[in-house]
Each structure stands twice: as structure tokens, then as C-alpha cells.
Amino acid sequence: MRKLTIALDVMGGDFGPHISLSATVKSLQLHPELSIIIVGNRSQILPLLKKNHLLDHARLSFIHADNFISMEDNPVHVLRRVSGSSMHMALELVAQGKADACVSAGNTGALMLLAKQALKTLPGISRPALVAALPNNCSGFTYLLDLGANLQCDSDTLFNFAVMGSVLCEKVQQIKSPRIALLNVGKENNKGNDVIKRSAGLLKQTKHINYAGFIEANELFSSRADVIVTDGFSGNVALKSYEGMGRVFLEQLDKAINTNIYSKLLGRLLKPILKKQLKHLHPDMYNGASLIGLRGIVVKSHGSANEVAFSYAIEQAVKEVQWQIPASIAKKLETVLSERDCLSHE
Structure with a gap:
């Protein structure tokens, strides 16, 4: 069974990090091969980890983020102050190969811009x-x-x-x-x-x-x-x-x-x-929109997601890691574009 790691930006969404952490407990129970990296503010996260008996969990780790991107933030302005935000740090974990996927319930526009900046698009793809x-x-x-x-x-x-x-x-x-x-x-x-x-x-x-x-x-x-x-x-x-x-x-x-x-x-x-x-x-049953066309896996949860809905977003990320979706897309796109080039030269 292949081990996999998912980075969670738990500061996004409408209901705070407790929703993401409750979903984390379920996902870790469901997938023994799964490890999760929580990215968020220490003062809000540590009490919740203690409450859910997760402080010493072998497959859970925590990274502090000084700030987060709100749902009201203008995505373009976000790029000017990206450093230190939980969303950016979660995406960077994927870019650095420390996580296989990122899940966030944060600002959609910001997630798209930051994901494209951090992970880059696949060859032949201009827009995710x-x-x-x-x-x-x-x-x-x-x-x-x-x-x-x-x-x-x-x-x-x-x-x-x-x-x-x-x-x-x-x-x-x-x-x-x-x-x-x-x-x-x-x-x-x-x-x-x-x-x-x-x-x-x-x-x-x-x-x-x-x-x-x-x-x-x-x-x-x-x-x-x-x-x-x-x-x-x-x-x-x-x-x-x-x-x-x-x-x-x-x-x-x-x-x-x-x-x-x-x-x-x-x-x-x-x-x-x-x-x-x-x-x-x-x-809730189909929460989790995938941002495909990138060199890494990013799943966007509804901002209003509850515990059940956020669990489905994590599940979607797990499936995409298991099936290596970016590599599969790159392979098929190369085949299809090669076919188009041959047809255009006939």
C-alpha cells in the first residue's frame, strides 16, 4: 500500500479550522496509508488538536502559519503578500514534494493564482x-x-x-x-x-x-x-x-x-x-472541486463545507494521488496533441 501525504490549509472556509480537523480524524481512520500535514495558526490549531487527541498522532503533523487569506481578499492583491499564509505554505509543501496534494476551503480565486504560481501548469496546458x-x-x-x-x-x-x-x-x-x-x-x-x-x-x-x-x-x-x-x-x-x-x-x-x-x-x-x-x-456528498492541469494535485472544498463535506474533499485528493492524475493527464495530452499535429500536416 503506497503511503501518501496531504497538506490541509485549515484556515480557509466559513466555519473555522475545527471543521477541517474533525474531517481529518475521519480520514486518518479511513486510510491507514494516509498522513496529513495541518497548516494554520498555532493559537487556533493547538487547542483543537489537544481537544481531538491529535497532538501525538503518528500520522499527523502541524506547521504554523502567521496569517491566512480571507474569502473577501482580492486574489490579485494576495500575490503581493503571499508569504506566510496558510494557503501558500500548504501549496509549497506540494511544490517541494513534501506533500502529494493540497486541500483548501479558502478563497477560490486566490487558490487558483497561488497554485498556478507554485506548481505551474502541465506541458501544453495554459490554464488549469x-x-x-x-x-x-x-x-x-x-x-x-x-x-x-x-x-x-x-x-x-x-x-x-x-x-x-x-x-x-x-x-x-x-x-x-x-x-x-x-x-x-x-x-x-x-x-x-x-x-x-x-x-x-x-x-x-x-x-x-x-x-x-x-x-x-x-x-x-x-x-x-x-x-x-x-x-x-x-x-x-x-x-x-x-x-x-x-x-x-x-x-x-x-x-x-x-x-x-x-x-x-x-x-x-x-x-x-x-x-x-x-x-x-x-x-455535501460531492464536495471537492479539483484544480486540474497543474503539476500537482489541488482540491478546493466549499467554503461552507461541514465535517462530512470536507471529508469528501480529502477523499477526492486521496483518489487523485492514488491514480497519479497529473502524470496521466500529461501522458494523454502529449498523445492527443501529437495526433493533432500529424493531422494538421496531412
């Missing part, structure tokens, strides 16, 4: 992308990217996203030749802007990508595609809409069950079944 596996109607998962790291994308960038998403899905979800679709305003070949149309042309020419055509927003979670590619603006809107709709549905269901004594009795009978069937729809 945020990607997450979202539940579909077959109780499986569909990868969606980009989720907000790149608000505007050209055709080559979307093509690279398709390659990266394909590798991630194939390795982590164990789907051979995953179906790749482009999010568009229609399924017909004449629909969409020039960027989308050119992206489709590039994907059609590539035999190493299983291109499934255009897909509309009402089929995002229909399981018609394993990976859906779009720009960060559209992807973020789709993600937030889905999360909001999921919460509304679960809240309305809970209200309906508790309307009166009869519905409560019926709800008591149905609740175990509904809980099992609808469990995968809760946003």
Missing part, C-alpha cells in the same frame, strides 16, 4: 480548470468543467479541458473511454458560437477522445455524457443552480413530510428509503 463530479439521474456521476476558474475560454482551452476531464473520469470513476460533451444552446451542429463550433471540430478529429456531441443544460445530469465541458462562467452558473435546486427539493420534501400527523406517519415509513435514494443529491 476547476472540475467536480456531480450526481446524475442514474445514481452515477457526471464531471463538469470549468466551474469558474476561467470565465472566458477559447477553443483550444476547451479542447484541453475535454482531455483533462476524460482522464480524470477514466481513472477515478473507472469508466473506459468516457463520453465527452460540449455544453451548448442546442444539439444541432449549426448551434452555438464560433468557439464552441471550433471546439467540436477539434474533438471530432481526435480518436483518443470519445466525443458525444453537444448537450443542453436540461440534460446536464441525465447521464447522457460522462464529462461535460464549458467555460467557467456557464459552468459556475450551472453548478450553483444545481446546488440551489437540490437544497430546495430536499427542504420542500422535509416540509411535505411534516405537514400533519398523517404525513408524519407516512414520512416515518418512507424516510429510510428516501434518505437512501436521495443521499447522493445532497451537495
Whole structure:
């Protein structure tokens, strides 16, 4: 069993470091091969480590950070005062080979900028992308990217996203030749802007990508595609809409069950079944967006993540380390770009 180490920036997020530390306890119990490096402020972290009986844990270590990057900080300004922040120090551990991955619930824009600066992008990749596996109607998962790291994308960038998403899905979800679709305003070949149309042309020419055509927003979670590619603006809107709709549905269901004594009795009978069937729809269950396209592994947790949700983000990082996702992406991208070069010279 290969040992692995994950660095946690525990100062990000909305609820403070106690959420990250509670999730750490669960992850260490679940993975005997896992070691975790906690990066945060000593005055806040040490009492929590003592409370959770983690001070002398053999697979847990702690590094003090003088400051942290808040959710309100402007990402561009962050670069001017990066030194000493918990996020930067966690990323540097990955860059120095002291950790295999970094997990943070901090400022998304800052994480992207600092990760790109510290880890650099893979050969052939100009921009990393945020990607997450979202539940579909077959109780499986569909990868969606980009989720907000790149608000505007050209055709080559979307093509690279398709390659990266394909590798991630194939390795982590164990789907051979995953179906790749482009999010568009229609399924017909004449629909969409020039960027989308050119992206489709590039994907059609590539035999190493299983291109499934255009897909509309009402089929995002229909399981018609394993990976859906779009720009960060559209992807973020789709993600937030889905999360909001999921919460509304679960809240309305809970209200309906508790309307009166009869519905409560019926709800008591149905609740175990509904809980099992609808469990995968809760946003906590798919927390952990991967920042792929870098030379190291970085997973972004929701800022509002609770203990369960943050545990899923750590789990995502563990899987990516086990499958060596950056190396796999680099290998496939080299093959695909070589194929494109051959086609362009014919």
C-alpha cells in the first residue's frame, strides 16, 4: 500500500479550522496509508488538536502559519503578500514534494493564482480548470468543467479541458473511454458560437477522445455524457443552480413530510428509503472541486463545507494521488496533441 501525504490549509472556509480537523480524524481512520500535514495558526490549531487527541498522532503533523487569506481578499492583491499564509505554505509543501496534494476551503480565486504560481501548469496546458463530479439521474456521476476558474475560454482551452476531464473520469470513476460533451444552446451542429463550433471540430478529429456531441443544460445530469465541458462562467452558473435546486427539493420534501400527523406517519415509513435514494443529491456528498492541469494535485472544498463535506474533499485528493492524475493527464495530452499535429500536416 503506497503511503501518501496531504497538506490541509485549515484556515480557509466559513466555519473555522475545527471543521477541517474533525474531517481529518475521519480520514486518518479511513486510510491507514494516509498522513496529513495541518497548516494554520498555532493559537487556533493547538487547542483543537489537544481537544481531538491529535497532538501525538503518528500520522499527523502541524506547521504554523502567521496569517491566512480571507474569502473577501482580492486574489490579485494576495500575490503581493503571499508569504506566510496558510494557503501558500500548504501549496509549497506540494511544490517541494513534501506533500502529494493540497486541500483548501479558502478563497477560490486566490487558490487558483497561488497554485498556478507554485506548481505551474502541465506541458501544453495554459490554464488549469476547476472540475467536480456531480450526481446524475442514474445514481452515477457526471464531471463538469470549468466551474469558474476561467470565465472566458477559447477553443483550444476547451479542447484541453475535454482531455483533462476524460482522464480524470477514466481513472477515478473507472469508466473506459468516457463520453465527452460540449455544453451548448442546442444539439444541432449549426448551434452555438464560433468557439464552441471550433471546439467540436477539434474533438471530432481526435480518436483518443470519445466525443458525444453537444448537450443542453436540461440534460446536464441525465447521464447522457460522462464529462461535460464549458467555460467557467456557464459552468459556475450551472453548478450553483444545481446546488440551489437540490437544497430546495430536499427542504420542500422535509416540509411535505411534516405537514400533519398523517404525513408524519407516512414520512416515518418512507424516510429510510428516501434518505437512501436521495443521499447522493445532497451537495455535501460531492464536495471537492479539483484544480486540474497543474503539476500537482489541488482540491478546493466549499467554503461552507461541514465535517462530512470536507471529508469528501480529502477523499477526492486521496483518489487523485492514488491514480497519479497529473502524470496521466500529461501522458494523454502529449498523445492527443501529437495526433493533432500529424493531422494538421496531412
